[in-house]
Amino acid sequence: MQIISAEVLVSSPGRNFVTLRLTTDDGLVGLGDATLNGRELAVVAYLTEHVVPLLLGRDAHRIEDTWQYLYRGAYWRRGPVTMAAISAVDTALWDLKARAAGLPLYQLLGGRSRVGCLTYGHASGADLPELFDSVRDHLEQGFRAIRIQTGIPGLGSVYGVASSANAAAGADGVTSRYDHEPARRSAAPVEEAWDTRAYLRHMPGVFEAVRNEFGPELPLLHDAHHRLTPIQAAKLGRSLEPFDLFWLEDVTPAENTAVLRRVREHTTTPLAIGEVFNTIWDYRELFEEQLVDYVRSPVTHAGGITPLRRIFDYASVYQIKSGVHGPTDISPVGLAASLHLGIAIPNFGIQEYMRHSAATDEVFRSGVTFVDGMLVPSEEPGLGVEYDDDVASRYEYAAAYLPVNRLLDGSVHDW
Ligand code: CS2
Ligand code: MG
Secondary structure, eight states: OBEEEEEEEEEOSSSOEEEEEEEETTSOEEEEEOOOTTOHHHHHHIIIIIIHHHHTTOBTTOHHHHHHHHHHHTSSOOSHHHHHHHHHHHHHHHHHHHHHHTSBHHHHTTOOSSSOEEEEEEEEESSHHHHHHHHHHHHHHTOSSEEEEEOOTTOSSOTTOOOHHHHHTSGGGOSOTTOOOOOBOSSSOOEEEEOHHHHHHHHHHHHHHHHHHHOSOSOEEEEOTTOOOHHHHHHHHHHTGGGOOSEEEOOSOTTOGGGHHHHHHHOOSOEEEOTTOOSGGGGHHHHHTTOOSEEOOOTTTTTSHHHHHHHHHHHHTTTOEEEEOOSTTSOHHHHHHHHHHHHHOTTOOEEEOOOOOHHHHHHEEEOOEEETTEEEOOSSSBTOEEEOHHHHTTSOOOOOBOOEEEETTSOEEOO
16 A cells, blocks of 8 residues: 555635645555644645655554654644644555555544544533523534634723624635634734723623523533733632533743642633644653543544543543534544544543535545534445545635734733
8 A cells, every 4th residue: 555646735715724635556545634823835745855765665554653753753843834744644554454454533542432422512602691692503403512702891802702793704605604714814913902901800700690691511612812911710610619610721931831739729610722732741740740621622632542641541541521622623534533443432521513514525525424422433434535626726825813812001912
């Protein structure tokens, strides 16, 4: 099973995606997701210039060796661009191996451990009535766990909130009212204003109102998107304890994970982190000191299925579970890979799920199904996703940026 071609495909059905397609001498095709939101073409260059030439002629069965070759062999390790590229190669190789075996990929990862992967959806609103509508809409769609984000009095558009106003400004109008899409197609990033004190004052009342309206059982999640200091994070975690969150995500900036010790000392609200991590080493201190409860790394940014499986096994030693990142910038290829892994591992926790646009689903024909709030991978051999070149060619790449966050005095803040 020799690799005879490696194509880097760029298309933009509603939002930008980068896909790696490997073809072997026996005519099999494997796909990998190489999308890095807002920095897509850097991964295209890394793959095209530095990785594709090394893949041609390689034995596609040698997944572990190829991973070590690309990761260790480059000398320059880690980082989102490198790891997105290696992820795509690793995923495409697993897709190929499973297609060659004639089995859905999860069968090669140990087989099914559960009927499906429980998901959480994104409810948001500029104010409480809009938020409640969004929660109801998600419950009607079948979601059984819900992330809550709201506008903050005195601030304009806020990260993670799909108010009708900012959804209308979304990518090509494909963003639905309830699906926030942070990347905007524009020449420069949109800038948003942020006030941590106003946020900390506002959030407990939001969760109290949601609990009063929807009862005690519904699992609720919240993403703080790296915006708080350790002591602010501790305060938020403690103030939300009465509302029994499933998790509080990314409370502090990802570079300095040791600060989570301080947060843990003050709150029993479960913590999730890792959507911007790249390697198993990023988790070492967090696992060994039991500083987090859920691992957010997706297949697409942690270097692929091979290393993410290792991260989950390492997490299981500490009773830490998966909680994989799944916004729309993870393509249907990346999502399918997460689900094959999620259905197999013993310590699955929850899977984030934002529906892709109809245009995206037309380019990537995926056999994934959504049943009773759970996503279930396809029974087709491999990942169960096909890429349609003809449809893809209708959607040309357009530069898009994530917003930049500024404090009220104008200085740039974390997000
Ligand atoms: C978010 C993402 O899904 C999440 O938890 O943090 O929407 C994130 O902002 C984007 O993936 C950035 O590309
Ligand atoms: Mg997040």
